[in-house]
Amino acid sequence: MTAPSGSPYATRPWLGRLSPAQAAPVSPPASVPDAFRAAAARAPGRTALAYFDGRITYAEADALSDSLAGYLAGRGVGRGDRVAVMLQNTPHFVLAVLGAWKAGAVVVPVNPMYKAGEAGHVLRDSGAVALVCEGGPWGEYLWEAAAGSAVHTVLTARPTDLQTRNDPRVFPAHAPAEPAPGAPGQVPAEPAFGAPGQVPAQPASRTPGQVPAEPVSPDPDGDLAPAGSRCAEPSPTRPSTVPASIAGGAPQDPGLHPGPRAQGLRPRPPVPPAAGPDADRAPAPRAPVGPAVDRAPASDAPVGPGAGRAPASLGAGPGVGAVDLVRVARQGHPAPGDPRLAAADIALISYTSGTSGTPKGAMNPHGAITYNATRQVTGHPVPEGAGYFALAPLFHITGLVCELAACFVNAGTLVLTHRFHPGAVLDAFLEHRPAYAIGPATAFTALAAHPDATRDHFASFRVLSSGGAPLPPALVERLRADFGFYLRNGYGLTECTAPCASVPAHLEAPVDPATGTLSVGVPGAQTLVRILDEHGAELPLGEAGEIAVRGPQVVPGYWGLPDATAAAFPDGELRTGDVGFMDADGWLYVVDRKKDMINTSGFKVWPREVEDVLYTHPAVREAAVVGVPDPYRGETVKAYVSLCPGASAGPAELAAYCADRLAAYKYPRQVEILPVLPQTTSGKILRRELRDRG
Structure with missing residues (x-):
């Protein structure tokens, strides 16, 4: 149902607060992989993923995720199957979700902080047939957590791959004896895939189509992963989609601007001209330096922890072991046919954070994600190709929609730092000079409390937003006074695919004089927000009640829970369980959770x-x-x-x-x-x- 006749919400009083761009209709891509492919077509040489000193272009990410999709398809993963991805903010996460979507699968993001019982619930409840996780947790407990689930395919990731810096604040087990690669004045000895300053090696002679043996580096986590090469030789059954620039990097991307305090960070050199029959091939892996290094197996036999010791009851296929994600991505598996995902197809089963009980899986359609991502782009003054800093976790709906998907819609660069460390994040702000970030108030509090934080760290941002937790007005003013930026509020839930209200870029949120509550913003042009009493009847403007949301971003329901769906989404309208009110100008205020x-x-x-x-x-x-x-x-x-x-x-x-x-x-x-x-x-x-x- 829509708002009843005479309803104060039916007139959408917030429309007067929107900019012309926010009020205009949008035509989002049908699916997230469609948005990614469009970006790759517009800017194939632009950096898609920046991970410490590692860089992956759109063309490279397209080729790598194609190979992952082909591998998954070869393992029987197809349209509608669920692939669980349990990773921090690393390139592996992005490549994994793209590969799953290209195979037609539904992604199930899993919080990597989950313990065995929590992860096991998500795997079994979602019916996931494949799992992507770090090698250490797989060998330690996840293989047991997956017992009794449908998981038959496991890809493991090593977070220190795809970069060489090994920042000891983020990767304490990898603290170098000497200054980390990329420190001012230091030249990395062995740049990783896409690392700045990499010089292409001469192509090695090999049989056409042969996949070279790749050096691997032992990791304290127990995982094995290839190191030193950029992309694998293409498979003989699939033409190479790896661009020539993969051999030697690409020019400095105009969307990312080195900051004034980023001295010593080496810019990427110009792309050398392609020449010869091997110009479209990746360079041969560099010979390992130092003690003998084990070689990766030539086949897809399981490697790493869990190989050969997964319980017999795990899955319906052959014995489940862990295969390294990066190695698979570099093997050039033929991409499967286009699954032709539609806007109504489910992209994610996003499990609620569990702050109020057992997590439920919200089914987020592709169209809901691309709608909100497109609204993020059209409503914010962030130029195409700009940097999006992944401050919120990508496994959370806010990070996946407002960072990853919005970045693809805008053909931007997604800047990743694995996990949140205030000092490492501040350094990344200076190195990459991103234009957009969104995160909880607690993250901004931690950044502001860091002794090295200055105004210069935040100077490149066009938009800084807070979401996922209440934003105290005192924090907003403290950040403005100390660091010179205005932190924009927003409101959303997993069930409405992240934002359903935000502060327009040309305005500041008012503070309610009676309660001191900072407004979370106004709804969008195609979103209807109402305030209801305990019986579901509308309340007048200014009175507090339950917030209800209807719009293109609202999910159709919970995975496998028809009764919970009927209770939370009567006639398709989301009953949020949050208490709030709306003023006469359409500003929405969230008071609290009903249960609290x-x-x-x-x-x-x-x-x-x-x-x-x-x-x-x-x-x-x-x-x-x-x-x-x-x-x-x-x-x-x-x-x-x-x-x-x-x-x-x-x-x-x-x-x-x-x-x-x-x-x-x-x-x-x-x-x-x-x-x-x-x-x-x-x-x-x-x-x-x-x-x-x-």
Whole structure:
């Protein structure tokens, strides 16, 4: 149903806040791989993926993901099958999801922080037939977690591949004895695939179509992976799609601009002219230096941890072992036929973060992803080819839509740093000079608290946005005062494929004077947001109730859960479970989750209101408020906080600070200070864990 006649929401009061570009209709690509192919056709030599000092162009990423798709198809993975991808922000993640989609499969992103029970639930519930993960976790526990699932194919990734820097802050097990490759003034001895400054070797003589034996490097994780080469020789059954530039890099991409403080970072040299019959081939692998290095097997026999020791019950095919993803990608497997994915086809089964119980798999269609990704591009002043920094995890819907998919729609460069480390992220800002990033408030808090952070680190950004967790107004103003940028708020859920409301690029979000809540923005032109009471009836503008969303980004339901789908999506409208209100100008405000409301002596207290007050205290870094049992009041308000580095404040001081600014029933009677508050990897503070602790 749409909004009833006479409804204040039917007139979409937010349309007046949108820019002409935001209000205009869009024609998104039918699928994410269609968006990627269009970018590869427009800019084949542009850097698609930047990973520390490694670079992969669009043409290279297209060829590598084609090979992965061909390998998966050869293993029986086809249209509608599920492929679980359990990786951090690395090129392997991007290549894996592209390969799965090109094979016609549905991607199941899995949080790499999941333990055996959590991962096992997702694998079994989704019916995944293939798994892509790091080699260490596969050998340690994932092979057991997959027992009883349908998984019959496993590809493992080594996060130190596809770059040579091995930043010890991100990869502590690989801390070099000497300055890391890429440090100012140092020339890497062995650049990895796409590393800056790589000089092509003379092609080795070989039988046409032969796949050369590739040197591999042992990894402390126990995985084996090829090192030193850029791309494999093409398969004899498939013409080479690897561009000549793969042999020697490409010119510095105009979409990424070296920053003024990035001295010592070597630019990529010009592409040497292609010549001779082997001009379209990858260079021969360099000979290993130092002690003897094992060779990769010439066949697709399983290698690495888990090979030969997976339980017999695993899957329906042959015994499952782990095959290295990079080696498979370089082998040039023939790409399968185009699955002709349509907008309605499911691209992802995205499991909710589990902050409120057992994760459910939301079915995100390709069209919902490309719609929101296209809206991100048309609504933001980010030029084509610019850098998109992957601050949010790609396995989270925000990262996959607003970073990966939007980057493809804009033919941009996706900058990856494996996992979040504030110092490494700040260095990457200077090196790559990205124009766009989105992440939770906790990430921006950590970046701002880093002792080396300066305004210059953020100077290249055209848009910085926060999503996935509430954004305190005090943090927005602190970041503006200290670092000179305005952090834009946004609101979305897995079930609406990331954003359904955001702050237009030409405006700033208002703060509600009555509650002190920062608006999350306004809905889009084709999105309808309503506020409902507990019976599903509309509430007037300005009154708080449950937020309901309808639009092209809303998913059709949950995987295998018809009853949960019917409850959450009556007539296709998403009932979010979030409490909020809309003002007369169409600005949306999120108050809190319905389940988090505290009832103290019959009064309602929304934790978000108390948290926003705590965030205005100069010593508070993080804050979370929960209700705990109280024999007199029923529940009482308890606050958990972590403090800024070097700051000091006691529980009594913080309680008194809130008592001066809140009604007597709202201020926290109990305050506990912790070193850090528990969070999901997407930056949401886990109130559930704190409530259990309290």
